[in-house]
Amino acid sequence: MERLVIRAQRRLKVVDSSKLFQGIVIAVIILSALLIGAKTHNLSANTIAVLAILDVAVTVFFAVEITIRYLAFPEKKKFFHSGWNVFDTVIVIGSLIPTGGTGVLLARLLRVFRVLRLVSMVPELRLLINALLKAIPRMGYIALLMFVIFYIYAAIGSMLYHQINEVLWGDVSISMLTLFRVATFEDWTDVMYETMAVYPISWIYYLSFIFLTAFVFLNMMVGTVLEVMGQEHEKFRAEQHGETGDGGEPASRAQIERLEAELAEIKALLKAKS
Incomplete structure (x- = not known):
């Protein structure tokens, strides 16, 4: 049975x-x-x-x-x-x-x-999802720092521009939504030119905010995901070939290449002796 x-x-x-x-x-x-x-x-x-x-x-x-x-x-x-x-x-x-x-x-x-x-x-899709899930803790710290920058700029914008447009800069919460619009480049120039009519140098406020959020933090997010994805691809490749390093972890490419070099030297010595 x-x-x-x-x-x-x-x-x-x-x-x-x-x-x-x-x-x-x-x-x-x-x-x-x-x-x-x-x-x-x-x-x-x-x-x-x-x-x-x-x-x-x-x-x-x-x-x-x-x-x-x-x-x-x-x-x-x-x-x-x-x-x-x-x-x-x-x-x-x-x-x-x-x-x-x-x-x-x-x-x-x-x-x-x-x-x-x-x-x-599909294994490749599972790999992408696993990499994204493992990257979330690291991305959380970047998102926290990004929120701090959003809050600081929203407070400044609310204090300076609330008299210009109460709908966009009425309080901190509304200002954060406006800044999100600016960060996603959704007609952000209209918002900037409206405040520049009263404060000509307010373009510094918008350009510095866009530089921090759209260029610095966004690239940090992408870099984090790519780093984790590279590690997951390396582990997946090692598991596919049954390769493991010390402690049961998948072997790195450097370890694999070192082992291959040592095997080549051993084969060369055996041929020389024979």
Whole structure:
């Protein structure tokens, strides 16, 4: 009996890891996205009935797919240790909620989120999301410093320009919204020229703010994300080749190149002795 279970688990593992099956899953996810978009149009009754049948088929397929993945997993207790497995399971279970009755809005929203399963199925997309999540703590400090700059400039702008335009500079909160408009370059010159009519040198206020926010802090955000993404790509490449460094961490490129050089020297010595 135990052998049969092991054989069945191996076969399910082969099915789950096969490129054909993964391609089918991705195709069904795309089909699910198209069904969601089609339902937003005015359609005939027959077309709506066909879409409903396809929606049921997609839901059943997702339930079967997550069951196969769970049964193929060697240690069932550790299946939900992966955040992606938890995410996929929640989406699939949520899709089982019928679209009729009081939970119709919730059911539709959960079906919309089925499109996000494409992220969990494509390793490159998972890599991008993991890098973004790991970069958030670092980006938080940059965002905090950015908020401080916004607040200082908003307070100054409210004190200087509130008499010029109460709508844009009435208080600190409104001034921060105005500065956000300036930072995103949304007709910011109109705001600047309005204050320059009263304070000709107020352009210094706007240009210094844009330099700090749009050029300095934004580039710091991008640099942080790129740094973490590079680290994630290095780890992913090392895991794909089964390379690990000291302490169980993925080996760096320098370590790999050093090992390759040492192996080349050993081969050269062996050839010289022979």
